[in-house]
Amino acid sequence: MYSEKVMDHFSNPRNVGEIEDANAVGQVGNPQCGDIMKIYMKINDDTQVIEDVKFKTFGCGAAIATSSMATELVKGKTVDEALALTNQAVAEALDGLPPIKMHCSNLAEEAVHAAIANYYESRGMDASEIKACTGECCGCPHSKEHNKE
Amino acid sequence: MTKRIYVDNAATTKVAPEVVEAMLPYFTEDYGNPSSIYNEGRTAKKAVENAREKVACAIGADPKEIYFTGSGSEADNWAIRSVARAYKDKGNHIITSAVEHHAILHTCQDLEKQGYEVTYLPVDEYGMVSAEDVKNAIKDNTILISIMFANNEIGTIMPIAEIGKIAKEAGVLFHTDAVQAVGNVPIDVKAMNIDMLSLTAHKFHGPKGSGALYVRSGVKLTSFITGGAQERMRRAGTENVPGIVGLGKAIEMATADIEAKQKKLTEIRDTYIKKVLERVPYSRLNGHPTQRLAGNANISFEFIEGEGLLLSLDMKGISASSGSACTSGSLDPSHVLLAIGLKHEQAHGSLRTSFGEDNTLEEVDYMVDSIAEIVDRLRQMSPLYEEMMKKN
Numbered sequence: 001m002y003s004e005k006v007m008d009h010f011s012n013p014r015n016v017g018e019i020e021d022a023n024a025v026g027q028v029g030n031p032q033c034g035d036i037m038k039i040y041m042k043i044n045d046d047t048q049v050i051e052d053v054k055f056k057t058f059g060c061g062a063a064i065a066t067s068s069m070a071t072e073l074v075k076g077k078t079v080d081e082a083l084a085l086t087n088q089a090v091a092e093a094l095d096g097l098p099p100i101k102m103h104c105s106n107l108a109e110e111a112v113h114a115a116i117a118n119y120y121e122s123r124g125m126d127a128s129e130i131k132a133c134t135g136e137c138c139g140c141p142h143s144k145e146h147n148k149e
Numbered sequence: 150m151t152k153r154i155y156v157d158n159a160a161t162t163k164v165a166p167e168v169v170e171a172m173l174p175y176f177t178e179d180y181g182n183p184s185s186i187y188n189e190g191r192t193a194k195k196a197v198e199n200a201r202e203k204v205a206c207a208i209g210a211d212p213k214e215i216y217f218t219g220s221g222s223e224a225d226n227w228a229i230r231s232v233a234r235a236y237k238d239k240g241n242h243i244i245t246s247a248v249e250h251h252a253i254l255h256t257c258q259d260l261e262k263q264g265y266e267v268t269y270l271p272v273d274e275y276g277m278v279s280a281e282d283v284k285n286a287i288k289d290n291t292i293l294i295s296i297m298f299a300n301n302e303i304g305t306i307m308p309i310a311e312i313g314k315i316a317k318e319a320g321v322l323f324h325t326d327a328v329q330a331v332g333n334v335p336i337d338v339k340a341m342n343i344d345m346l347s348l349t350a351h352k353f354h355g356p357k358g359s360g361a362l363y364v365r366s367g368v369k370l371t372s373f374i375t376g377g378a379q380e381r382m383r384r385a386g387t388e389n390v391p392g393i394v395g396l397g398k399a400i401e402m403a404t405a406d407i408e409a410k411q412k413k414l415t416e417i418r419d420t421y422i423k424k425v426l427e428r429v430p431y432s433r434l435n436g437h438p439t440q441r442l443a444g445n446a447n448i449s450f451e452f453i454e455g456e457g458l459l460l461s462l463d464m465k466g467i468s469a470s471s472g473s474a475c476t477s478g479s480l481d482p483s484h485v486l487l488a489i490g491l492k493h494e495q496a497h498g499s500l501r502t503s504f505g506e507d508n509t510l511e512e513v514d515y516m517v518d519s520i521a522e523i524v525d526r527l528r529q530m531s532p533l534y535e536e537m538m539k540k541n
Contacts, residue, residue: 002460011464016530027532032493034454034493037532059454
């Protein structure tokens with residue numbers, strides 16, 4: 001059901017961990033839906049380059065693989081380049097995801113956005129333009145049902 | 150490790166060689182249609198009736214009370230829809246439980262849309278339905294009680310004889326989905342006052358696509374498929390003769406010595422449960438500690454999601470199952486685990502292992518080592534685990 005690339009990134013995820021002196025941290029998803037992704041970045045204030053990035057993810061194989069791939073795709077890129085990262089790009093880089101797992105790639109895109117929004121806010125910049133998840137809706141098509149409960 | 154360890158016998162089982170052997174002649178030699186009057190037809194008919202006797206004998210029924218079906222789900226659908234239709238003049242209320250298989254739950258939900266009233270009884274922390282609750286739920290318009298014999302996910306064995314007694318006293322029909330129980334628990338439909346019972350061959354080393362519904366004499370049964378005289382005009386369609394023969398042989402073998410099987414599987418199961426709970430912190434057993442299927446263990450591991458665990462176990466040659474939503478094609482975690490009070494994130498991180506007679510204690514050791522290693526790896530990348538560690 002998963003591509004070889006997904007299995008590779010699930011079995012040997014890149015950039016797992018925390019960054020102690022991170023200046024951008026974002027967390028999206030919620031445990032009810034079974035997916036949480038937390039992302040840490042070290043952004044160079046002068047060049048705006050994401051010099052280091054790490055993640056931790058609670059979720060299925062696809063969630064872990066998309067987290068790993070998304071961190072690979074934004075590492076060494078500028079903040080603006082990272083903001084242009086789409087969930088389709090993450091999924092394509094993994095040679096595709098099963099339809100029911102596409103929300104996992106949303107999670108990765110939103111986590112990147114959430115971390116950068118956190119970085120903007122900590123520097124007194126306007127982050128409203130960045131679509132960041134509140135942690136209630138992310139990538140989970142069932143969250144409306146859960147919220148009703 | 151080249152040999153795979155199969156611990157998903159609640160999903161399906163390997164067909165026993167004796168069963169295959171019994172089935173083979175009915176593909177290429179005795180391939181007649183049981184409805185034909187010539188020799189080949191009569192041979193096939195005889196084989197079907199012989200299998201019917203074996204199924205009846207295994208559960209303490211009369212052969213004429215057995216109807217062959219294409220699956221356990223079909224038997225469940227048939228039982229519930231037939232009672233709903235045949236007894237609608239008597240009432241429109243059905244009692245079932247929150248932890249039934251979807252073949253029961255979705256059928257009941259469908260009937261609700263048609264105006265039937267369904268009570269879904271809750272279960273206790275072990276997944277047990279209370280017989281007292283069943284009694285209290287019976288109303289004047291109750292026409293059916295359907296409670297599973299044993300749960301497919303957590304293995305809890307329900308108080309079936311007690312519920313049967315209550316149903317009989319109240320004059321309400323009692324159906325049980327015994328798909329997981331047949332061959333694992335002794336069943337006597339008369340002594341247990343069971344009016345209808347569903348079973349399927351592939352859960353006890355028989356072929357897939359071959360199930361049966363027991364219906365006590367005197368219970369009205371509407372036809373499920375029209376268009377032929379098969380199964381006493383109730384289920385049209387040429388009989389799956391090899392499948393039926395396989396069911397007969399498999400149920401005969403599976404019920405020959407249940408006690409010995411229970412003894413062996415209980416030892417493997419309890420060793421596995423004890424070792425996993427000792428080795429892996431933040432893990433818990435789901436289901437009843439003793440009133441459970443001998444081969445079933447269901448353990449939740451906090452802070453991780455079950456699909457990753459299954460994928461990693463697969464890479465180590467272990468085939469198991471999970472209550473995780475991600476493995477089921479839906480996004481909701483197991484309704485059974487939620488019904489016993491688990492939080493969503495706990496339900497996502499569960500592992501069901503269902504042992505069979507081929508499994509060994511050596512395999513258990515390898516499984517426990519593998520699980521401990523994988524759970525630790527997944528926790529190291531879990532933000533929930535990180536959060537908990539920082540708090541403590």
